[in-house]
Amino acid sequence: MCLACHGEKGQSATPDTPSLGGQPAPYLLIQIYLFREKQRAAPLMNEMAKGLTDDDLRALSDALAKLPPPQPPADAPDPARMERGRALITRHRCNSCHNLDLSGRENIPRIASQREDYLARTLREYKSNTRHGYDGVMAEVLGPVTDAEIVDLAHFAAHFR
Amino acid sequence: MKPHCQSHRNLLLASAIAGLFLAAPAFSQQQPAAPASAPPAAAAPAALPPGSPLIGRPEGNEAASKLAPVAPPPLPASPDKLPVSKLKLPPGFNIEVYASGIANTRSLRVGTKGTVFVGTRFGNKVTAIVKKDGKTELYTVAQGLYRPNGLAFHNGTLYIAELSQISKIDNVESVLDNPPKPTVIYSDLPKDEAHGWKFIAIGPDNKLYVPVGQPGNNVLHDKDHGQIRRMNLDGTGAEVVVLGMRNTVGFDWNPNTKELYFSDNGRDWMSEDVPQDELNRVTATGQHFGAPYCYQGNIPDPEFGWGRKCSEFVPPVALTGPHSAGLGMRFYTGDMFPKKYKNAIFLARHGSWNRSQKVGGDVMVYVLNKDGTVKSSEVFLTGFLENNGYIGRPVDVEVMADGSMLLSDDWNGAIYRITYGKAKAASK
8 A cells, every 4th residue: 555656665666755665663653643643744645644543553654664775776876966965964964863874763764765856855845844843853954954955965865875 | 522532443554554564575674774985074064053953062972972852752652551650759649640642741731620731742732631420531622733832721711822823712611522723812923943832821910921942952042032921811912021041841920929930941962960950930020041141040151151141140049950851830739738848849850861861750849938949859759761761751730629730741642640648539
């Protein structure tokens, strides 16, 4: 049911739809909870999560957490953008919460090898606070990050191995 | 709205989950990723945005790098998993589960008819709890709200504080079954996430008190932040009454002197042991309590304290522990507890994240002198901290009409009730 859009092996080939592989279970639990409660507005996911019980949410997030991490895309990354992206990750200290290898932990998601289109959209939504995070941290973190930097950050994290 | 019913399992989903197990390859937990490439020589970390939780964190320190704010689980714990049997109180006191299964229980208020209202910081609902014929009924009195953490109750009206607006529901206890959408009364509030979630209360002057936290760990805030405002109950006439407040999530008035006391969370990333959090006492309008220039009354801030003196500001009446996160507090006005607790302050300490060895996860009592200063402090309830981890986190306390005390626990999504005396009396 989930895998049709999100991919069988944790890797999403569907535009704008995130890969779910290699995500910490607590992070997944929070997101499906936010979808069910409509605190995170995404009509398709709000519909999918409607009526799920608390036990369903736990079972689902535990099951999805077993999916293998996604791989970076086959196309070669743009070296200039990778260089800028690497500098931005350091500058904005993304790797202090998301880990040095961007694999995430607990309630913080894996961003390494996530879909580039999804990452860019997500960063923009957090920056404008149209996507309300569970605890509001990303809205604060993205304050000084420009849209051009978001584009480079998304490219870097998507191609990160 | 009707009381919640047990929802039935989604059988379709159950088979889909089973399918997931069969379809996914038998990989173990994610493979460790290749080490990150060496950081570039030229990139220096930029100034952090004001609201960043990393402001002030020392670079390259292993112990510090492990510390981050703790996020509670989104789902409430099932009743059999609640830690109530591990909570310790002084002799003669009892504790029981009052309500459970409510996500992220935070601020508490009690209506005239005994309805208990609870707000939330990570959810979007305000829940009402009614005890009827030995049963517990839950009602959603408002939903779709944004961080509705703060609640106040006065003359039948429930006041709700979201991140950046205050609204109300009149005669709320009569409309639990079908409550109207709350009416917004005040929205001239900043929208910062950092320290933006609110606790509100109505004072003996019949005014609504609303804090606006400092929008970051340690930042120079503007004239609209770092303060407590008060306003008429219709949202008009707002004025600033307290300055230099960093982040208060609990305050109440001394029943004898009518003075306002508020808990205030100190800054992070200065050190593990200082500054301590504060219990402050307001004796005049417009007093400045120090943030961000001076913390705990006697520590000039290393960044903003230059050219200032701590003596310019009002020091706290008590220090409530380093990073221990004292939140909800009330003066105990009931008659059930022993005399020594009458008009003492009960403070829920949510517990620290900015320390390697956590402190808090308990409830403290501060007994006052007649002149309003603090005479003594002691731990009242303990047990939420186990092996340097949380098995619960207390947020707010509230005194019920019979003198028993409610305690919310946002980690487990539960509310406990504390009584004193024989079990017979406690089960009322």
